[in-house]
Amino acid sequence: MELASNGYLDMELLRFTTAGSVDDGKSTLIGRLLYDSKSIFEDQMEAVRQASMVRGHEEVNLALLTDGLRAEREQGITIDVAYRYFATPRRKFIIADTPGHIQYTRNMVTGASTAHAALILVDARQGVLEQTLRHAYIASLLRIPHVVFCINKMDLAGFGQNVFSDITAQLRAFELKLGLQFVHFVPVSAKWGDNVVDRSERMPWYEGPTLLELLEEIPVGAGIGPGARFPVQYVVRPNSDAFHDYRGYAGRVAGGCFAVGDKVQVLPSGQESVIASIDLYRESLTETSGAQSVTIRLRDDVDVSRGDMLVKNDPLPVTGQDIVAMICWMNPRALRQGNKYILRHTSAEVRCVVRTLESRVQISTLEEVVPCDALEMNGLGRIRLRTTRPLVFDAYRDNRNTGSFVLIDEGTFETVGAGMIVC
Amino acid sequence: MEYMNHSTRSHLRELEAESIFVLREVAAQFERPALLFSGGKDSIVMTWLALKAFYPARLPFPLVHIDTGHNFPETIHYRDALVEQTGARLIVGSVQDSIDRGRVVEEKGFHASRNMLQTVTLLDTIAQHGLDCCMGGARRDEEKARAKERFFSHRDEFGQWDPRNQRPELWNLFNGRKHMGEHFRVFPLSNWTEMDIWQYILLEGIEMPSLYFTHEREVFCRDGVWLAALPCIPRRDSESVEVHRVRCRTIGDITCTGLTLSEANSLEDIICEIAATRVTERGGRADDKRSESAMEDRKKEGYF
Numbered sequence: 001m002e003l004a005s006n007g008y009l010d011m012e013l014l015r016f017t018t019a020g021s022v023d024d025g026k027s028t029l030i031g032r033l034l035y036d037s038k039s040i041f042e043d044q045m046e047a048v049r050q051a052s053m054v055r056g057h058e059e060v061n062l063a064l065l066t067d068g069l070r071a072e073r074e075q076g077i078t079i080d081v082a083y084r085y086f087a088t089p090r091r092k093f094i095i096a097d098t099p100g101h102i103q104y105t106r107n108m109v110t111g112a113s114t115a116h117a118a119l120i121l122v123d124a125r126q127g128v129l130e131q132t133l134r135h136a137y138i139a140s141l142l143r144i145p146h147v148v149f150c151i152n153k154m155d156l157a158g159f160g161q162n163v164f165s166d167i168t169a170q171l172r173a174f175e176l177k178l179g180l181q182f183v184h185f186v187p188v189s190a191k192w193g194d195n196v197v198d199r200s201e202r203m204p205w206y207e208g209p210t211l212l213e214l215l216e217e218i219p220v221g222a223g224i225g226p227g228a229r230f231p232v233q234y235v236v237r238p239n240s241d242a243f244h245d246y247r248g249y250a251g252r253v254a255g256g257c258f259a260v261g262d263k264v265q266v267l268p269s270g271q272e273s274v275i276a277s278i279d280l281y282r283e284s285l286t287e288t289s290g291a292q293s294v295t296i297r298l299r300d301d302v303d304v305s306r307g308d309m310l311v312k313n314d315p316l317p318v319t320g321q322d323i324v325a326m327i328c329w330m331n332p333r334a335l336r337q338g339n340k341y342i343l344r345h346t347s348a349e350v351r352c353v354v355r356t357l358e359s360r361v362q363i364s365t366l367e368e369v370v371p372c373d374a375l376e377m378n379g380l381g382r383i384r385l386r387t388t389r390p391l392v393f394d395a396y397r398d399n400r401n402t403g404s405f406v407l408i409d410e411g412t413f414e415t416v417g418a419g420m421i422v423c
Numbered sequence: 424m425e426y427m428n429h430s431t432r433s434h435l436r437e438l439e440a441e442s443i444f445v446l447r448e449v450a451a452q453f454e455r456p457a458l459l460f461s462g463g464k465d466s467i468v469m470t471w472l473a474l475k476a477f478y479p480a481r482l483p484f485p486l487v488h489i490d491t492g493h494n495f496p497e498t499i500h501y502r503d504a505l506v507e508q509t510g511a512r513l514i515v516g517s518v519q520d521s522i523d524r525g526r527v528v529e530e531k532g533f534h535a536s537r538n539m540l541q542t543v544t545l546l547d548t549i550a551q552h553g554l555d556c557c558m559g560g561a562r563r564d565e566e567k568a569r570a571k572e573r574f575f576s577h578r579d580e581f582g583q584w585d586p587r588n589q590r591p592e593l594w595n596l597f598n599g600r601k602h603m604g605e606h607f608r609v610f611p612l613s614n615w616t617e618m619d620i621w622q623y624i625l626l627e628g629i630e631m632p633s634l635y636f637t638h639e640r641e642v643f644c645r646d647g648v649w650l651a652a653l654p655c656i657p658r659r660d661s662e663s664v665e666v667h668r669v670r671c672r673t674i675g676d677i678t679c680t681g682l683t684l685s686e687a688n689s690l691e692d693i694i695c696e697i698a699a700t701r702v703t704e705r706g707g708r709a710d711d712k713r714s715e716s717a718m719e720d721r722k723k724e725g726y727f
């Protein structure tokens with residue numbers, strides 16, 4: 001059948017996030033991507049056409065395609081992220097669109113947490129701003145593998161090569177300091193579409209890919225870390241005659257690969273066993289591939305429940321109660337030394353106390369300042385935690401799944417902090 | 424080993440793995456969760472994913488059908504057959520009951536629909552069975568108001584959604600903590616698009632109600648939308664009945680299920696048709712046309 005053979009059923013999925021200061025052209029750029037890749041339906045386009053007319057715009061304002069957020073921003077409603085979807089024949093894309101207003105740190109961290117790539121907009125006329133560096137810093141902190149700087153409004157800068165290379169050079173110098181993994185630069189005009197989906201004829205000096213080409217080519221394989229990690233979510237016990245003795249551990253692979261016959265350890269207890277089967281509905285797999293959701297059965301009758309992790313020694317994760325982490329604070333009630341929270345990490349939940357608030361990141365200079373006694377909303381800082389029970393974890397730089405956690409307020413149950421484990 | 428032939432990096436397998444993860448989180452984090460089954464394609468796919476998530480065990484939660492009483496008979500047949508095959512537990516909340524008990528008042532006039540009344544029946548059903556989490560098949564691509572919805576959506580004691588007070592959701596760490604009386608709506612299909620749903624149905628060979636395929640039907644046109652000519656939808660004199668070959672693009676309550684003129688006879692046809700269609704799926708839903716912010720308002724009241 002044609003649909004299956006031409007790859008339609010077999011596209012890759014790329015998640016990316018967008019960041020930029022207000023008016024850099026983020027909404028226009030997203031609108032342009034959706035429009036030029038023909039992902040906009042007629043009824044949506046008609047609504048935008050009408051809204052543009054009502055507002056007295058000369059041309060159709062593509063920024064209005066994603067305008068849901070703007071009205072809410074005006075009403076003061078907290079929107080951290082809105083998700084948008086589009087597809088080309090090669091890939092399906094999920095955009096985590098984060099409004100770039102005052103609450104940018106918290107928003108961008110949220111959008112960045114699941115992203116393979118970040119688009120950071122720079123207004124060609126203004127060049128690199130403090131805000132640009134913050135966004136790049138957050139991308140590096142969240143370990144987003146690919147960062148794409150879109151130098152926008154090139155039409156207002158005469159499509160000049162010098163403008164582009166000056167900005168690129170400045171960002172390159174900064175990038176070295178941050179240790180970003182892969183960095184790309186594309187000169188675009190979101191408003192007119194240059195180098196967004198279609199190649200610009202007005203910037204013949206640029207030989208690299210257009211933004212969409214780049215998004216189609218960025219490798220998505222690097223989703224999970226190398227060490228084999230399987231947090232147990234749920235124990236499957238059918239209690240039926242047909243599957244009388246079935247006891248399977250359901251979860252999603254959070255790192256590496258598991259194969260039938262592999263020797264595994266159950267942490268934190270440290271018991272050992274061997275994988276007897278890897279089940280996915282009615283199929284049996286010989287090994288896992290990527291972040292699959294499967295059910296694993298072990299050869300021995302060991303004691304395993306939700307919150308435990310099956311791991312292989314390649315190498316082992318850390319099992320411990322003292323954690324140093326970078327934290328992004330997301331709540332109006334500040335984080336202080338001595339505060340207690342619920343900590344949720346993989347499928348485990350424990351209580352913890354903030355032993356020390358070691359430093360706060362001065363966002364304007366990106367330096368860590370000591371001492372400090374509170375971390376306010378949108379603040380980034382380094383903390384030392386002690387948990388009530390041992391956690392099984394990796395450093396965030398090695399594994400985004402087993403190196404991340406959230407803090408939950410014990411009274412309101414709100415999610416108040418996002419943590420990335422340093423060690 | 425059919426599964427291994429597919430690239431495991433494909434977008435459908437990744438969406439599947441993500442949804443199964445969410446379904447298992449629900450089973451683990453809540454005491455009395457339920458899956459809202461409307462008979463539409465999204466809830467059919469969600470049920471399929473749930474069966475996969477817990478196999479070989481049965482579903483660890485019941486299916487809840489909020490029955491407006493205005494269903495296509497195919498929907499009920501499909502539901503009952505599914506329950507029979509899977510041994511799932513079924514809870515039916517009846518809008519007719521709510522009307523009979525005086526909990527709600529039936530709308531009158533040409534645009535009368537029981538869609539709005541569903542909210543009360545749903546909240547009553549949640550209370551009656553002590554449900555603390557209801558999973559719905561809503562997708563973020565469906566409508567502007569859903570683009571910012573979380574996987575785990577917190578509802579207050581009155582079942583209301585407060586867009587000002589939603590918890591940030593990071594990585595794949597879902598926070599289902601709640602106080603007495605509060606509950607959650609969870610949307611395992613958040614990241615799926617209409618196209619993904621159909622591609623997945625094809626990939627998995629999921630059997631679908633015949634309503635989704637082309638069939639001849641008596642219909643009439645209202646505000647540019649084709650509706651079934653049935654007694655539960657009063658017609659104006661000017662709205663004449665015609666016979667056309669149509670299919671459903673979404674299935675809900677009859678009174679607001681828009682039909683598409685279509686010859687699509689197979690899943691492949693449907694996918695080609697959607698690839699070529701230039702109108703959103705909700706463009707065919709009468710309930711969304713009532714006002715610009717229709718969906719937003721219903722969500723705040725506790726509609727899915």
Ligand SMILES: Nc1nc2c(ncn2[C@@H]2O[C@H](COP(=O)(O)OP(=O)(O)O)[C@@H](O)[C@H]2O)c(=O)[nH]1
Nearest residue numbers: 021022023024025026027028063153189190191
């Ligand atoms: N000339 C020009 N104007 C642009 C370009 N991109 C965006 N704009 C304009 O910049 C303004 C802000 O754009 P918008 O997309 O709303 O910015 P956002 O706040 O980052 O979402 C609007 O008036 C856009 O029309 C561009 O490439 N060239």
